[in-house]
Amino acid sequence: MADFELSDYLMLDAGVFEDDTSEKGMGVANESATPKHSNMQKNNGVFCLSFSLLSCLKICRRCKSGEKKNKLGLGHRIAFRMKSEIEAMDDGYKWRKYGKKSVKNSPNPRNYYKCVSGGCNVKKRIERDRDDKSYVITTYEGVHNHESPYKSYCNQMPLMAPNACISQPSPFSSSFST
């Protein structure tokens, strides 16, 4: 079965990345950041990103107004580099694949996904690390204008620890099943 660990996260486009208990900002991409959001788990071949990753995305949403946007006007980008045999992992949102491109200087194709939720124009790109195929680089672009259905699912189980829901068969994993 696949090994799986979050290696690094990157904060791109001069976003403000706040820890839950501090106002520490990271103005530029920080590829050597400590993987403090690394408690992902797996179950029966179905991978789900834990609340740590979801909180990362939520934290990004809290970024101050006046933020610098990219050329597409989608706002922040945030990238994760993680060790995994599978590329399409369940992060709690529902995505639709809309493109696939081979990238120059990389033997691995890049896959393009859009969030299928109405009015939400968040996109993500998934590609394998050109230097180490055991790593997957996932780049999120934009901010969700809706809650994760995965989170809602977990909120319906108040007696369970947040990560405990990962051990349950996620109803949202179908969008990424291989």
Add this chain to the structure above:
DNA sequence: CGGGTTTGACCCGCGC
């Protein structure tokens, strides 16, 4: 039959 994926074509920005 409907929804998701594939894939070639097209568009656009950037560097020369």
Add this chain to the structure above:
DNA sequence: GCGCGGGTCAAACCCG
């Protein structure tokens, strides 16, 4: 202006 490369579109295809 031209070529290249990345990103997106959309028709065809696949599958439940």
